[in-house]
Amino acid sequence: xxxxxxxKVTTPSDLEIVMTRTLNASRRLVWDAMTKPDLxxxxxxxxxxxxxxxxxxxxxxxxxxRWSWNGPDGRHGMAIWGVHREVxxxxxxxxxxRMEMGPGAGACGPDPEGGGAWELLATLxxxxxxxxxxxxxxxxxxxxxxxxxxxxxxxxxxxSIGYDRMEELLAQHK
Numbered sequence: 449x450x451x452x453x454x455x456k457v458t459t460p461s462d463l464e465i466v467m468t469r470t471l472n473a474s475r476r477l478v479w480d481a482m483t484k485p486d487l488x489x490x491x492x493x494x495x496x497x498x499x500x501x502x503x504x505x506x507x508x509x510x511x512x513x514r515w516s517w518n519g520p521d522g523r524h525g526m527a528i529w530g531v532h533r534e535v536x537x538x539x540x541x542x543x544x545x546r547m548e549m550g551p552g553a554g555a556c557g558p559d560p561e562g563g564g565a566w567e568l569l570a571t572l573x574x575x576x577x578x579x580x581x582x583x584x585x586x587x588x589x590x591x592x593x594x595x596x597x598x599x600x601x602x603x604x605x606x607x608s609i610g611y612d613r614m615e616e617l618l619a620q621h622k
Contacts, residue, residue, distance in 0.1 A: 454615075455608040462592040465599065467585045469611045473618035475576035478583060479538045480621075481614050482572060483507045488515070491617050493610035498525055509535055513543065524550035530570070541572045545587075568594070583611070 456468045471478055481487045485503040494500060497520030504514045511532045519525030527548050534542035546567050569588040574581050585607075589595040 455604060455611055457604045459595070459599070463589050463595055465587045465589075465595060467587075467604065467607055469583050471581050471583060471611070471615055471618060472579075473581055473615075473621075474579060475538050475574045475581045477618050477621055478574055478581045478614075481617060482541070482574075482583075487617065491610055491614040493606045493613060494526075495606075496520075502527075507532060507535055507541070509533065511535075519550070526550060533569075539574055541570075543570055544568075545570045568598075 454469055458466045458468075460466055481491060483505055485505050488505065489500055489503050492500070492503075492515065494517045498517045500515065500517050502514055502516035504512070506512050509532055512529065513532070514527065514529040516527040517525045527550070529546055530544040532541060532543045534540065544567070567590055571584075571586040571588070573584040573586075575584070576582075587595075587598070589598065
């Protein structure tokens, strides 16, 4: 188990990473932060100097999403995209996810020389109790090497920072 601030990261199998965090907000507000592009842009973490250039979300079964960033040099740094397979409003989203690092990623990606891609299945589950919401994100990788590459990238630090930023955003919308 890895504990990064309020984020708990576990590896229950050779193919999975499970990240959990309790947020001091209703499930409806957390859902909005996870699904509305104008809110996603405000909390989703990228390294300093990076700029989010695309944030598209079509939250329905078969709907697509795409997030893209340019690196500090202004070149394409990273894109994440996929298709929603299951959507239960305010509760659960299952989607495919592909992450591709471009030449502007530098040492931030799975391949320090730039390039490379990860493919996985992501499941977001939200559970509310006493006005707080537990966010559980399960990432299912196609093989152990891809899962271990994600762990080695230090992704949990960026996810933790992003969820901290989401918590601050949610506090403003109570």
